[in-house]
Amino acid sequence: MSKLALREVTCRFGAFTAVDRATLALARGEFVSLLGPSGCGKTTTLRMIAGFLDPTEGTIELDGRAISAPGHSLPPEKRGMSMIFQSYAIWPNMTVAENVGFGLEVRRLPRLEIRDKVDRILDVVRMRHLRDRYPAELSGGQQQRVALARAIVVQPDVLLLDEPLSNLDANLREEMRYEIRRLHDEFHITTVYVTHDQAEAMVTSDRIAVMNAGRIEQVDEPRALYARPRTRFVAGFIGRTNFLEAEVRGDDVTFDGFAIPRARFADGAALGGRLTFSLRPQSVHLHRQPPPASDRAALLPGRVVQRAYLGEHWDYAVRPKDGALLLRVTARPHEVFEVDESVWLELDARQMAPIAD
Amino acid sequence: MDRSRLVWLLFVALLLVLVVNPLARLFWVSFQDPDSGALTLTNYLTAFGRWRYIEALVNSLVVGLAVGALCVVFGVPMAWAVSRTDMPGKGLVWAAILGTFIVPNYLGAVAWILLAGPNAGWLNRVWMALTGAAAGPFNIYSMAGLVLVIATYSYPYVFVFTRGALDLISSEMDDAATTLGAGVVRRTLRITLPLTLPAILAAFIVAFLEAIALFGVPALIALPGRFQVMTTMLWQFFEFPPKVEVAAAYSMPLLAITVALFWLQRRIIARKGYVALTGKGGERRLIRLGRWRWPMLAWCLVVTALSFFMPMVVVLQAAFAKAWGRGFSLDNLTLRNVSFVLFDQRATQTAAWHTFVYGGAAALIALAVALAIAYVAHRRLVPFSSGLTYVAMAPFVIPGIVLAIGFYAAYTRQPLVLYGTAWILILAFATRFLPIAYANSDAAIRAINPELEDAVRILGGSRALALRRVVTPLLQRGLAGAFILVFIPATRELSSAIFLYTTGTQVLSVLLFDKSDEGNFELLSSIGLVLVVVTVALVMVGFRVIGRDFMLRRTSTGVGA
Numbered sequence: 001m002s003k004l005a006l007r008e009v010t011c012r013f014g015a016f017t018a019v020d021r022a023t024l025a026l027a028r029g030e031f032v033s034l035l036g037p038s039g040c041g042k043t044t045t046l047r048m049i050a051g052f053l054d055p056t057e058g059t060i061e062l063d064g065r066a067i068s069a070p071g072h073s074l075p076p077e078k079r080g081m082s083m084i085f086q087s088y089a090i091w092p093n094m095t096v097a098e099n100v101g102f103g104l105e106v107r108r109l110p111r112l113e114i115r116d117k118v119d120r121i122l123d124v125v126r127m128r129h130l131r132d133r134y135p136a137e138l139s140g141g142q143q144q145r146v147a148l149a150r151a152i153v154v155q156p157d158v159l160l161l162d163e164p165l166s167n168l169d170a171n172l173r174e175e176m177r178y179e180i181r182r183l184h185d186e187f188h189i190t191t192v193y194v195t196h197d198q199a200e201a202m203v204t205s206d207r208i209a210v211m212n213a214g215r216i217e218q219v220d221e222p223r224a225l226y227a228r229p230r231t232r233f234v235a236g237f238i239g240r241t242n243f244l245e246a247e248v249r250g251d252d253v254t255f256d257g258f259a260i261p262r263a264r265f266a267d268g269a270a271l272g273g274r275l276t277f278s279l280r281p282q283s284v285h286l287h288r289q290p291p292p293a294s295d296r297a298a299l300l301p302g303r304v305v306q307r308a309y310l311g312e313h314w315d316y317a318v319r320p321k322d323g324a325l326l327l328r329v330t331a332r333p334h335e336v337f338e339v340d341e342s343v344w345l346e347l348d349a350r351q352m353a354p355i356a357d
Numbered sequence: 358m359d360r361s362r363l364v365w366l367l368f369v370a371l372l373l374v375l376v377v378n379p380l381a382r383l384f385w386v387s388f389q390d391p392d393s394g395a396l397t398l399t400n401y402l403t404a405f406g407r408w409r410y411i412e413a414l415v416n417s418l419v420v421g422l423a424v425g426a427l428c429v430v431f432g433v434p435m436a437w438a439v440s441r442t443d444m445p446g447k448g449l450v451w452a453a454i455l456g457t458f459i460v461p462n463y464l465g466a467v468a469w470i471l472l473a474g475p476n477a478g479w480l481n482r483v484w485m486a487l488t489g490a491a492a493g494p495f496n497i498y499s500m501a502g503l504v505l506v507i508a509t510y511s512y513p514y515v516f517v518f519t520r521g522a523l524d525l526i527s528s529e530m531d532d533a534a535t536t537l538g539a540g541v542v543r544r545t546l547r548i549t550l551p552l553t554l555p556a557i558l559a560a561f562i563v564a565f566l567e568a569i570a571l572f573g574v575p576a577l578i579a580l581p582g583r584f585q586v587m588t589t590m591l592w593q594f595f596e597f598p599p600k601v602e603v604a605a606a607y608s609m610p611l612l613a614i615t616v617a618l619f620w621l622q623r624r625i626i627a628r629k630g631y632v633a634l635t636g637k638g639g640e641r642r643l644i645r646l647g648r649w650r651w652p653m654l655a656w657c658l659v660v661t662a663l664s665f666f667m668p669m670v671v672v673l674q675a676a677f678a679k680a681w682g683r684g685f686s687l688d689n690l691t692l693r694n695v696s697f698v699l700f701d702q703r704a705t706q707t708a709a710w711h712t713f714v715y716g717g718a719a720a721l722i723a724l725a726v727a728l729a730i731a732y733v734a735h736r737r738l739v740p741f742s743s744g745l746t747y748v749a750m751a752p753f754v755i756p757g758i759v760l761a762i763g764f765y766a767a768y769t770r771q772p773l774v775l776y777g778t779a780w781i782l783i784l785a786f787a788t789r790f791l792p793i794a795y796a797n798s799d800a801a802i803r804a805i806n807p808e809l810e811d812a813v814r815i816l817g818g819s820r821a822l823a824l825r826r827v828v829t830p831l832l833q834r835g836l837a838g839a840f841i842l843v844f845i846p847a848t849r850e851l852s853s854a855i856f857l858y859t860t861g862t863q864v865l866s867v868l869l870f871d872k873s874d875e876g877n878f879e880l881l882s883s884i885g886l887v888l889v890v891v892t893v894a895l896v897m898v899g900f901r902v903i904g905r906d907f908m909l910r911r912t913s914t915g916v917g918a
Contacts, residue, residue, distance in 0.1 A: 050811075050815055051815075052811060052814075075814070076811070076814040076815045077814045077815070077816075077817050077818055077819055078817075079815070080817070081815055082815055082816055083811070083812070083815040085808040085811065085812060086808070087806050087808045087809075089806065089808035089809045089811065089812035091809055091812070091813075091826075091827050092831065093827065093830040093831055102813070102816060102818075102826075103816035103817060106816055106817040106818050106822070107817060150812075150816070154816060154817075160815075
């Protein structure tokens with residue numbers, strides 16, 4: 001049985017549908033991200049899980065028991081969850097220790113035990129030496145750690161995080177991603193993490209649910225999501241990609257200007273009709289001389305149209321000789337080609353993912 | 358449905374008692390026959406059926422316009438000087454303007470009677486001594502006198518508004534004009550002035566409305582001068598036997614003008630295109646006045662002399678004089694008046710006590726209601742939450758005297774008879790200054806991120822716990838300030854008190870007004886002085902709690918909200 005389950009959850013504000021029949025199930029101890037652009041409904045979904053919002057339709061279950069349903073939802077204080085807010089919501093009138101101990105106090109733990117637990121969790125987030133400070137005296141990253149400690153110390157059934165890193169600067173943000181994952185590996189709390197940053201989701205999550213316009217488009221492990229996006233939105237939102245229109249004709253898949261035998265594709269037998277493939281810029285290789293032929297790759301001649309050096313890699317735009325395609329290709333820093341140079345493009349059919357529009 | 362909703366609904370009900378019911382009653386009785394209770398237009402025919410009544414209305418409008426104009430003349434140059442120039446003595450000017458705010462306007466009227474009363478007034482005596490003339494030229498009991506006195510106590514509005522606007526205009530805008538070859542005069546006239554114009558217009562409207570709604574000053578000056586304005590006319594309708602229905606009908610134009618002009622004022626302030634008023638201040642450099650520094654300072658000192666220094670001197674003199682007419686000699690000095698007010702007379706002691714208790718209670722009630730409503734409105738805890746904001750701010754556009762008539766109409770009869778008790782005064786004060794409390798509460802609640810409360814709830818705490826442990830501690834500082842801001846005007850309120858007090862519920866302002874008939878200016882000045890000392894003490898506390906400029910902010914008056 002899953003720990004937390006959303007079943008066809010819908011939330012409407014007037015005529016606007018913020019969340020549209022979202023279905024998602026988390027196993028005990030699983031870390032799942034809700035990833036999507038702003039306004040896609042991810043925060044609304046999280047607030048429904050927390051109990052701050054009632055779903056218009058559908059149910060949310062915790063350990064098989066319905067906690068949210070239209071009209072009769074359990075209030076947030078009765079859910080045994082904890083949450084980290086975008087603003088951190090550290091209470092400015094309480095010290096670090098008081099903030100962290102608050103949830104334990106509400107649970108009526110003995111004073112000494114609270115003290116003990118607070119100190120232990122502050123050790124974990126490396127904040128013990130600041131236990132008697134007030135939040136105004138802390139940096140953004142330190143406030144973030146207090147928020148983490150406060151949420152974890154109560155050993156919640158489910159931990160919810162709402163864009164917790166969006167107010168930090170870039171370096172700190174990267175550090176905190178790993179911190180959040182480290183804490184998860186230590187405490188194994190079932191976690192739902194809302195973010196619009198794909199790198200954040202990929203670093204922290206076991207699985208990622210990509211949301212767009214109120215719908216969950218795909219739920220998968222980070223690698224699968226990148227390698228096998230199932231919709232145009234997911235392919236475009238997670239990393240950069242090339243979209244290639246194609247049609248299956250007999251044993252070949254024909255593209256604009258070239259064709260690849262159907263058998264070379266990962267799921268070749270299942271392909272049919274008109275379709276679109278997503279091809280990552282990393283999955284295309286450039287060569288000066290035609291490389292030895294393999295039975296997986298397709299080779300086509302082309303010409304470099306544009307290039308940009310980005311330090312960690314090159315960005316090339318290459319036009320195959322036949323057809324009107326323009327492919328984005330990422331190459332390693334030493335793979336230098338001039339604009340207008342003739343090159344050979346090596347396309348790996350197994351890394352081309354058919355997507356639904 | 359959670360139980361806390363009952364608490365919120367209770368506060369909403371209280372808001373209805375304070376604001377909606379008195380106003381509804383006011384409308385209702387204005388169309389009601391006093392004897393039969395039937396619907397009628399007779400009250401309106403009576404109220405506007407005589408030239409005397411119409412004339413009072415016209416007088417009010419004339420006074421309002423003249424006061425507004427004079428306030429602009431007084432206040433705008435001062436605001437410009439303090440905000441934009443290197444004029445010396447800014448601290449002194451600043452203090453004098455704060456002092457002007459602190460002196461109750463009816464005490465100012467008493468002071469001006471001492472200064473410019475026909476023959477006996479100080480200015481007339483100085484004139485006679487200097488010229489040898491048999492009579493002085495000044496007569497405060499005149500239309501001009503009335504306008505002058507009201508203007509000296511209203512120009513701080515213009516000052517505060519204009520200065521607020523000027524403070525937001527960055528020097529870069531001036532610089533932009535300078536690079537195009539414009540000099541100081543052209544820059545001031547073409548850039549600075551147009552940018553501040555909306556604020557000045559808004560302040561003009563506030564001064565106008567203040568002038569037509571004022572009761573104390575006209576009662577002290579117009580009545581002896583044998584002319585009437587709307588507010589004194591309303592008072593006469595209330596002389597025994599009170600004609601509430603006619604008064605209600607007569608107050609309608611006053612209410613209509615006020616509502617319309619406040620609407621206009623909001624429109625002017627909110628007008629787009631004046632981005633400078635919403636943008637950040639940017640860098641500001643002071644304009645060097647050169648040899649014009651001293652004339653500028655002189656102007657500021659003349660205005661503050663009229664509004665603060667001269668009145669305070671004569672009030673102090675009278676309060677400590679055996680007979681104020683005998684002048685400033687040592688043998689005329691006595692503590693008898695003040696000790697009489699404070700210790701000997703039961704009536705003044707009781708009134709002083711009432712002033713504090715009523716003011717304090719009113720401030721507490723206003724604050725509690727304002728906070729609850731602001732919270733409900735921001736967190737959308739009941740249906741139509743946002744409409745509550747308008748109701749809470751509505752008393753701001755109701756002249757005190759009209760509000761008093763509404764309270765009288767609503768609470769002298771069943772089911773809720775408050776007339777004759779202290780409660781009618783307390784609730785009327787609370788209602789009158791509810792907008793100040795609301796503006797401050799709203800700002801305070803707005804500053805609290807709802808996620809702070811969400812964090813309590815997700816960790817297992819109820820909304821009540823969130824209010825107790827997080828919201829209340831965070832509000833405390835702001836609320837102490839808001840309390841003082843309501844308490845100060847409540848301790849000196851006259852225009853609504855004068856309609857609602859009974860013999861057992863006098864407050865100092867009413868007492869002062871009552872005693873003005875007797876011509877005992879030494880006693881009047883002493884009572885006024887007690888009020889001023891009290892206010893100063895409160896302002897000092899306010900400085901500590903909120904900061905130096907708390908009286909001169911827009912939220913202090915509720916105007917900016």
